[in-house]
Amino acid sequence: MNSERTTSGNGDGDAVLRAVGQLPQSIEPRRDLWPAIARGLDQPASTRRARFEVSWSFAAAAAVGCLALGALLGYTIMHQRTTPGLTTDPNIAASNQPTVQQASFGNYAALGPEYERARAALVIDLAERLDRLPPVTRLKVEKNLAEIQRAVTEINAALEQAPGDSLLQELLMNAYQDELSLLAHLNQTTGSLPART
Amino acid sequence: MKNLYVAIAALVLSPIALAEQPVDKRVPADPKGEVQVSTVSGLVSIDAWDRDEVQVTGTLGDDVERLDVETDRERRHTLIKVVAKKNSGRHHGDDIDAQLSIRVPAGSRLDVNTVSADVSVNGVRGEQRLQTVSGEISSDIAADVEAKSVSGSVVLRGDNKPAVVTVTTVSGDAQVLRAAGEIVANSVSGALNLEVDQITRARARTTSGDLQIHGTLKKDARVDAETISGEINLDFKETVNAEFEIESFSGEIDNCFGQKAQTTHKYGPGSELNFKQGDGSARVRVQSLSGDIRVCGK
Numbered sequence: 001m002n003s004e005r006t007t008s009g010n011g012d013g014d015a016v017l018r019a020v021g022q023l024p025q026s027i028e029p030r031r032d033l034w035p036a037i038a039r040g041l042d043q044p045a046s047t048r049r050a051r052f053e054v055s056w057s058f059a060a061a062a063a064v065g066c067l068a069l070g071a072l073l074g075y076t077i078m079h080q081r082t083t084p085g086l087t088t089d090p091n092i093a094a095s096n097q098p099t100v101q102q103a104s105f106g107n108y109a110a111l112g113p114e115y116e117r118a119r120a121a122l123v124i125d126l127a128e129r130l131d132r133l134p135p136v137t138r139l140k141v142e143k144n145l146a147e148i149q150r151a152v153t154e155i156n157a158a159l160e161q162a163p164g165d166s167l168l169q170e171l172l173m174n175a176y177q178d179e180l181s182l183l184a185h186l187n188q189t190t191g192s193l194p195a196r197t
Numbered sequence: 198m199k200n201l202y203v204a205i206a207a208l209v210l211s212p213i214a215l216a217e218q219p220v221d222k223r224v225p226a227d228p229k230g231e232v233q234v235s236t237v238s239g240l241v242s243i244d245a246w247d248r249d250e251v252q253v254t255g256t257l258g259d260d261v262e263r264l265d266v267e268t269d270r271e272r273r274h275t276l277i278k279v280v281a282k283k284n285s286g287r288h289h290g291d292d293i294d295a296q297l298s299i300r301v302p303a304g305s306r307l308d309v310n311t312v313s314a315d316v317s318v319n320g321v322r323g324e325q326r327l328q329t330v331s332g333e334i335s336s337d338i339a340a341d342v343e344a345k346s347v348s349g350s351v352v353l354r355g356d357n358k359p360a361v362v363t364v365t366t367v368s369g370d371a372q373v374l375r376a377a378g379e380i381v382a383n384s385v386s387g388a389l390n391l392e393v394d395q396i397t398r399a400r401a402r403t404t405s406g407d408l409q410i411h412g413t414l415k416k417d418a419r420v421d422a423e424t425i426s427g428e429i430n431l432d433f434k435e436t437v438n439a440e441f442e443i444e445s446f447s448g449e450i451d452n453c454f455g456q457k458a459q460t461t462h463k464y465g466p467g468s469e470l471n472f473k474q475g476d477g478s479a480r481v482r483v484q485s486l487s488g489d490i491r492v493c494g495k
Contacts, residue, residue, distance in 0.1 A: 133330065133331070134312075134313055134330075134331055136331070136348070137313075137330060137331040137347060137348045140347070140348040140367065140368045141347060141348070141367060141368075143368070143386070144367045144368050144385040144386055144404075147385055147386050147404050147405055148385060148404055151404050151405070151425040151426070151486070154425065154426070154486060154487070155425070155486060158446050158447070158486065162446070162467065165446070165467075167444050167446060167467075167484055168446060168486070170484070171423070171425065171446075171484070171486050174402065174423065175404070175425065178383070178385065178402070178404060181383075182367065182385065185345070185347075185365070186347070189310075189312075189328065189330050189345075189347065190330070
């Protein structure tokens, strides 16, 4: 058994959680990625049978799915407003030439405010629940959230080198999906734990 | 002086010994019923037996208020729950440890949730849903299994009979041995080592953990393997009939079937490799950001 009640990792954790809260909220899908997301989110429930009670994980995954769908819808609306070209630079737009999309957080922060609010609430809830975890486990969770954040940063950096690369877009979408799934999973698994003092 | 140490040790250890409450409970159960276990800290060891009843033995820590072992009227659902004393668990060092040895009918379905407790399952033939936050999971695969761990490792052992295996870890490593059929595995930093025969569908993804899949492909199998920075190693044992789509943004692609990867960007490091092996009936898709990819087989 792991004995995980001896050290505290809360110092780094707050910084990590703040950093998580500042994560970019959107990506730039070139095609409808929702079916793949939905399949991914549903996969963990595939071994369940109706005999089992409806689980929090399924509910959480569904909630995450709704968030992701909201994100894509939000993005789509934003996308429609700015298409063609995706740039706000009038000089470039007026040139009638294919524009190069910047693969930066700025361009990817095109999701709707509802998505951002919902996700922020999930992160706030996570902070409360992480306090209930054994300190070593909490530290591991925080490190892994940071790991996903690092992956997102790396993919975005790569997108700056290769804008429109479909592999990178898919990896980015999956990284966001992983993060949301992890947040939902943590909310579910820590829900029954008593608060620590 | 030596006697003094012995006396001090006895004084220190005696409350621990006294704090342990032995338990021994038994309830009748349907041979294919569901057994649900919920505990916070300690160990849960579940073994199959040939009786139509569930037995729980072991010890409970001083901060455990009680152990509930209940079954419904039809005996199809048995609940085993460790109830901590009010306000226990709020301070580090609370003794809510429960060491449980549980025997269930071999055909039972399991639904186990623990926090800081290891879970070990042996011989159970029903479906299993095993979930722990910081404990380790070890179980046999005889039917569909879903195992989730945040920081502990997961080891699942099959007997090459088809089942759906779902493994999710955050930082813990996962090892699946002698599985067959369908597998879904996800990890952030933990390594995934998957040994699956007669794969119908395999979907595995890590962020930074390494990913290995060893096994054989069924006709029309579908394999998706993805990582950001971990290494991917696919090793197929028997003759491979599959279409491969392999792509990495900056990782290297090594293919022992012979075909060489092509550069995808004129000035960048990206590479991809698409080829058909045999009749190409299965489909294998592998991708990474910076992780190296190696594909091998006959």
